[in-house]
Amino acid sequence: GMTTPREQARKLRGAGCGTVVITCGGEGVLLDSADGVWQADVYRVPIVDATGTGDAFLAGYVYGLKQGADIPTRIKYGAA
Numbered sequence: 001g002m003t004t005p006r007e008q009a010r011k012l013r014g015a016g017c018g019t020v021v022i023t024c025g026g027e028g029v030l031l032d033s034a035d036g037v038w039q040a041d042v043y044r045v046p047i048v049d050a051t052g053t054g055d056a057f058l059a060g061y062v063y064g065l066k067q068g069a070d071i072p073t074r075i076k077y078g079a080a
Helices: 005-014 053-066 071-079
Strands: 019-023 029-033 036-040
Touching: 005 019, 005 029, 019 053, 029 071, 036 071, 053 071
Parallel strands: none
Antiparallel strands: 019 029, 029 036
């Protein structure tokens, strides 16, 4: 019954998830954690094939995490 990524993230956090990241296609990304809620836009590029975009986001996000980047930078790396 939840219709927005924000509602879905709140529900997952309430169920015990420490950090929830929801990619929203062309609408960007939402991250909800104990430290707050962040959103980032996507970079507008021509889409040829969306296969693997979630994996690519995760790779950029984890790269930022391993580099010690703050949360807004991590999700920007993922979006890039």
